[in-house]
Each structure stands twice: as structure tokens, then as C-alpha cells.
Amino acid sequence: MIKQLEMLLALAREQHFGRAAERLGITQPSLSSGIKQLEDHLGVKLVQRGSRYGGLTPEGQRALTWARQIVGDTRRLRDEMRAVREGLSGHLRLAVIPTALTWAARLTTDFAKAHPNVSFTVLSRSSVEILEQLENLDADVGISYLDNEPLGRVTSAPLYREHYALVCRGDHPLAGRARLAWSDLGDAALSLLTPDMQNRRIINRNFMEAGVTPRAQIESGSTIVLVATVLNGGQATILPEDHARFLALGHDLSVVPIAATRGAPTVGLIAPHQDAQTPVLTALFRVAGRIATDERAGATS
Known part of the structure; x- marks a missing residue:
């Protein structure tokens, strides 16, 4: 049946x-x-x-x-019986918000070093789609925002806090600034994630609290497209700072931190709530906890 x-x-x-x-x-x-x-x-x-x-x-x-x-x-x-028989093995489908894809790569590669018989498929999805895929059993685990919008009944573990930066070409008027306020960006032509992305809704709230309406000339669900528009068209974009620095590597781009006006959103691992997770998911949450501990230690050092 x-x-x-x-x-x-x-x-x-x-x-x-x-x-x-x-x-x-x-x-x-x-x-x-x-x-x-x-x-x-x-x-x-x-x-x-x-x-x-x-x-x-x-x-x-x-x-x-x-x-x-x-x-x-x-x-x-x-999965549990396979783990008893063969050790940790199998395949996990990991659905990830676009701005956390570099963290997904870190999590999966760290996990694969310790457990080479577990493979992953990493899917780029919006936060709403991640919850739908977990409910419909189309994904096994996700990386999404933990404290910004309702998650329902899930098991979660924080990975990091999201801090934002402006990404622009070296010849952009704001490129030389050490730090920006959200109110400084009202006149900037921007490329931003689409409104269905929770990251965009967070950015919009920051602008609203600063009394500014963003000029979004180009919208996309891909952060690669956003950075490409910066390189090719001269627009600027706003991304989490660590993700921005990764995408800016090797390009004549400035990454300028934006001063926080509200608490930085927490991004973490989520899975459907179960009284007992499978051995593979238990091990994955353990690795996520180690990464989060290292991140906190690095932020305070």
C-alpha cells in the first residue's frame, strides 16, 4: 500500500x-x-x-x-535500518534559500568528509517553497529563516545571523564608503530578489523603517543574476555580507556593509518535527551545531 x-x-x-x-x-x-x-x-x-x-x-x-x-x-x-546495517548512508534533499547557498555548500562538504556514504541534492527555493517541500516530502531538510515568519511544527537549529551589504562596481558613487545606512540608498538603482523571497521582504522592511522606497530596476530569484547586473549594467544590489563577498571574488566590485536598524535575522537548519530523527538527520544537525559554534566564536574574536 x-x-x-x-x-x-x-x-x-x-x-x-x-x-x-x-x-x-x-x-x-x-x-x-x-x-x-x-x-x-x-x-x-x-x-x-x-x-x-x-x-x-x-x-x-x-x-x-x-x-x-x-x-x-x-x-x-x-533509513534507520540502513544505518544499523551499513552505517550512515543514503541521500538527502536539502532545500535552501538562495542567500544561504554558500552555507549549504559548507554544511554538505563538512558532512561529506565525515560521512562519505551520504550524498546530497541541494535545491534553491524560497522560504515558502521550502516549507511546502518539507510537508510534501519533496525535501528532507531545509536551510531557511528561523525567526522572521512562521515556520509551523519543525525541528530547527541556528547556523548564523544575516548582516547586509551593498554590492556595487568600483566606480559607483557609494563604493568608497566604509559603511552605509539604509537611508543612504534611496536614490540608488537596485537589482533585488523577487518579492516572493523572504530576504526581499526583510530588505523592504529595513527600507520602510528608514523612510525610504527602494528603486528596484531589476528583480530576479537568482543572486548570480543580481551580481551580473551590477557588473554589466551598473546597478547595485543588496545581499547578506558573507554571500556578497563570495560572489564579488575576482571582480572589480565593492562590498559596503549596511548598518543594522533591526535585529539580524537568524538562518538555520529545519526539518519536519519528529520525536526521533533518523541517524543521518541527527548527524547533520550535529554538524550544523559545530558550524554555528565556530561562527559565533569567529564573530567574537
Whole structure:
């Protein structure tokens, strides 16, 4: 029945029989047959059918909640038994806000040194998408903001605090400044992350509190695109300072810190709450804790 429950999860996620079948790597008739078998087994109709997918019935919505729990528990059981048999091994899908991708690289490479039989897929996602992917079992763990917007019922561990900087070309009028205030940026032509990104909402609040309306000429979901617009078009962008310095390496770019006007947001590791995490996730949280300790020690030294 686990296979049929995974079919229900895929269908609810894609809301289309063809795409759900493709996602699972099976034919559409096999998917339809599996859903029908699940309905027969449970004795209720789960999916509204017509010429196309018509959504889940109320019973289907309830079954979806159970399916997430049962499939998630089954995967965790499988992972725990594999760890007993083989040691830490397997594959983790890590969904990460774009501004934390350098931290994701640090976390996964540090983890891989100690546990070479664990592999990762790192996915760049918005904070909202990360929560959706964790709920839908499309990601195993995430890196996102911890204290800015509601997270729901998750297990979390802080990694670092986010401090911001302006990234501009060396010939930009603000390039020579040692530090900026948010109020200094009202006239600057900016490239910023798109409004669906929590980082952008944080930046907008800083501008609002400074009484400034930002001039966002270009918006993108990619921080690489933002820095490329700075190089090619002369705009400036605002990024977390450590991420900005990484992307500015090798380019004639200035990274100018922006004085904080509110508490720096905390970014950290999140996973669906469980009474007992799998051995791999437990080890990953342990590595994240060591990185956070090193970061705090470096900030105070």
C-alpha cells in the first residue's frame, strides 16, 4: 500500500495524472490503476475524476494527511535500518534559500568528509517553497529563516545571523564608503530578489523603517543574476555580507556593509518535527551545531 500512497502524494502535488506519472517514472494507466486500488482498499472515493483530474474529495484530503505521515515514517524507518546495517548512508534533499547557498555548500562538504556514504541534492527555493517541500516530502531538510515568519511544527537549529551589504562596481558613487545606512540608498538603482523571497521582504522592511522606497530596476530569484547586473549594467544590489563577498571574488566590485536598524535575522537548519530523527538527520544537525559554534566564536574574536 506504500506505493499507492506515494502515488496519491504525487497526484496531489502535481494535480495532473500525466505529470504525476512522469514524476514517479510510471505510465499514466499504472498511476490510475494504483489510485483505484487504494480507493478499493480504503472503501472511499479519493479523487474527483472527469475528463481530467478534478481534485481530491474530502476523504482524499484526509487520506493525504495520513499518506504524508505513513510514507514519511516508512522512509525514516528504512533509513534507520540502513544505518544499523551499513552505517550512515543514503541521500538527502536539502532545500535552501538562495542567500544561504554558500552555507549549504559548507554544511554538505563538512558532512561529506565525515560521512562519505551520504550524498546530497541541494535545491534553491524560497522560504515558502521550502516549507511546502518539507510537508510534501519533496525535501528532507531545509536551510531557511528561523525567526522572521512562521515556520509551523519543525525541528530547527541556528547556523548564523544575516548582516547586509551593498554590492556595487568600483566606480559607483557609494563604493568608497566604509559603511552605509539604509537611508543612504534611496536614490540608488537596485537589482533585488523577487518579492516572493523572504530576504526581499526583510530588505523592504529595513527600507520602510528608514523612510525610504527602494528603486528596484531589476528583480530576479537568482543572486548570480543580481551580481551580473551590477557588473554589466551598473546597478547595485543588496545581499547578506558573507554571500556578497563570495560572489564579488575576482571582480572589480565593492562590498559596503549596511548598518543594522533591526535585529539580524537568524538562518538555520529545519526539518519536519519528529520525536526521533533518523541517524543521518541527527548527524547533520550535529554538524550544523559545530558550524554555528565556530561562527559565533569567529564573530567574537
